[in-house]
Amino acid sequence: MIHCPVAGGKHVEPAHFRLMMGCAEMCRTAAHFMLINSPHHKHICCKCAEICSECSEDCERVGGMDECVVMCGACAESCRRMAA
Amino acid sequence: MIHCPVAGGKHVEPAHFRLMMGCAEMCRTAAHFMLINSPHHKHICCKCAEICSECSEDCERVGGMDECVVMCGACAESCRRMAA
Amino acid sequence: MIHCPVAGGKHVEPAHFRLMMGCAEMCRTAAHFMLINSPHHKHICCKCAEICSECSEDCERVGGMDECVVMCGACAESCRRMAA
Amino acid sequence: MIHCPVAGGKHVEPAHFRLMMGCAEMCRTAAHFMLINSPHHKHICCKCAEICSECSEDCERVGGMDECVVMCGACAESCRRMAA
Numbered sequence: 001m002i003h004c005p006v007a008g009g010k011h012v013e014p015a016h017f018r019l020m021m022g023c024a025e026m027c028r029t030a031a032h033f034m035l036i037n038s039p040h041h042k043h044i045c046c047k048c049a050e051i052c053s054e055c056s057e058d059c060e061r062v063g064g065m066d067e068c069v070v071m072c073g074a075c076a077e078s079c080r081r082m083a084a
Numbered sequence: 085m086i087h088c089p090v091a092g093g094k095h096v097e098p099a100h101f102r103l104m105m106g107c108a109e110m111c112r113t114a115a116h117f118m119l120i121n122s123p124h125h126k127h128i129c130c131k132c133a134e135i136c137s138e139c140s141e142d143c144e145r146v147g148g149m150d151e152c153v154v155m156c157g158a159c160a161e162s163c164r165r166m167a168a
Numbered sequence: 169m170i171h172c173p174v175a176g177g178k179h180v181e182p183a184h185f186r187l188m189m190g191c192a193e194m195c196r197t198a199a200h201f202m203l204i205n206s207p208h209h210k211h212i213c214c215k216c217a218e219i220c221s222e223c224s225e226d227c228e229r230v231g232g233m234d235e236c237v238v239m240c241g242a243c244a245e246s247c248r249r250m251a252a
Numbered sequence: 253m254i255h256c257p258v259a260g261g262k263h264v265e266p267a268h269f270r271l272m273m274g275c276a277e278m279c280r281t282a283a284h285f286m287l288i289n290s291p292h293h294k295h296i297c298c299k300c301a302e303i304c305s306e307c308s309e310d311c312e313r314v315g316g317m318d319e320c321v322v323m324c325g326a327c328a329e330s331c332r333r334m335a336a
Contacts, residue, residue, distance in 0.1 A: 001189070002289045005182040012180040014173040021169070021189075022122045024287070028280060029113045035276070037254045038106045040135060047127060085273065086205045089266040096264040098257040105253070105273075108203070112196060119192070121170045190290045197281045206274040211299060219292060 003065070010062045023055040023072065030079060042083050049079035087149070094146045107139040107156065114163060126167050133163035171233070178230045191223040191240065198247060210251050217247035255317070262314045275307040275324065282331060294335050301331035 001024060004011035011017075030048040033041035056072035059065040085108060088095035095101075114132040117125035140156035143149040169192060172179035179185075198216040201209035224240035227233040253276060256263035263269075282300040285293035308324035311317040 001287050002182060002186055005180055005185040008180070012173055012176070014170060017173040018120050018122050018170055021120050022117060022124055024284075025113060025116045025120075026124075028284075029109060032109045032276075033106060035253050036102050036105045036109075038102050040106055040110075040131070043131060047124070047131070051124060085203050086266060086270055089264055089269040092264070096257055096260065098254060101257040102254055108200075112200075116192075119169050186288050186290050189288045190285060190292055193281060193284050193288075194292075197277060200277050201274060204270050204273045204277075206270050208274055208278075208299070208303060215292070215295060215299070 003068075007064065011065075013062075016058055016062055019051070019055050019058050023051050026051045027075060030082075034082065045079040046083035049076045049083060052076035052079060087152075091148070095149075097146075100142055100146055103135070103139050103142050107135050110135045111159060114166075118166070129163040130167035133160045133167060136160035136163060171236075175232065179233075181230075184226055184230055187219070187223050187226050191219050194219045195243060198250075202250065213247040214251035217244045217251060220244035220247060255320075259316070263317075265314075268310055268314055271303070271307050271310050275303050278303045279327060282334075286334065297331040298335035301328045301335060304328035304331060 001020060004017065004020065026044075026048045030041070030044050033044045038044075052072045053076040056069050056076060059068040059072060085104060088101065088104065110128075110132045114125070114128050117128045122128075136156045137160040140153050140160060143152040143156060169188060172185065172188065194212075194216045198209070198212050201212045206212075220240045221244040224237050224244060227236040227240060253272060256269065256272065278296075278300045282293070282296050285296045290296075304324045305328040308321050308328060311320040311324060
């Protein structure tokens with residue numbers, strides 16, 4: 001989250017930043033719905049997988065964010081499994 | 085959120101409590117997606133409307149929560165408009 | 169939160185961005201502690217007032233954010249009253 | 253968070269429930285301040301350690317929550333190290 005403002009350039013493009021902030025938020029929400037064992041967690045995890053995938057692809061496009069690409073991709077995969 | 089543990093009885097039934105906690109969480113998340121102006125906010129608001137509606141109905145079933153019934157219903161309605 | 173990535177320049181300086189993200193987070197947390205009527209809310213509101221004040225001053229320094237300056241200042245004042 | 257409404261009795265006492273909800277919230281907040289690398293994270297982690305300790309002790313008092321006692325205690329310890 002703070003790597004990007006430090007790196008500047010493409011890293012602070014509104015679309016990229018918005019995606020990252022949305023991804024961080026959605027991951028927390030998904031974790032909370034699993035914590036409270038809500039039947040809504042499947043839908044939430046499904047949406048989370050979608051946002052994590054987008055974020056992973058956008059980190060790849062921006063470049064120099066290999067760790068984020070991998071983490072977001074892994075998170076998307078694990079959310080997809082929860083949503084199944 | 086804290087009225088129910090104080091009231092006890094049906095107010096602390098797991099299903100009711102889970103719904104209230106999920107509702108509070110989803111409302112915050114929806115507000116955040118609107119704040120960051122994410123294109124995902126429509127989906128999120130749609131899900132939020134669904135959870136708020138459920139919560140409003142469950143507060144009605146439990147009884148003695150007229151204020152919550154009204155607030156959750158109004159919130160569901162406003163989320164539905166955002167999602168449209 | 170998204171005005172700044174759009175505006176660019178000083179608006180995306182890491183220190184400014186970090187402050188804004190911390191401010192948004194702390195406000196949510198303070199609201200949650202008041203919602204659950206936790207005795208810890210005073211401490212939390214006190215910290216929230218401090219971060220809101222800093223954010224208000226930094227928005228003033230960056231410039232072109234008069235609305236944020238006013239909102240963060242009002243929020244700081246209201247948190248200070250909760251913490252008293 | 254949902255074990256307690258299921259277990260009922262002392263597990264749904266308002267003070268205990270409030271503490272648990274505050275603890276879950278504060279842990280998320282502390283994680284967020286570390287994620288954005290905010291200089292405020294020390295204060296936040298210090299407060300988080302205090303709430304986690306209280307929660308650990310209260311879970312011990314309520315009984316039948318050995319896992320929570322250990323987790324909250326470990327979290328308090330790790331927050332204290334971040335705050336140092």
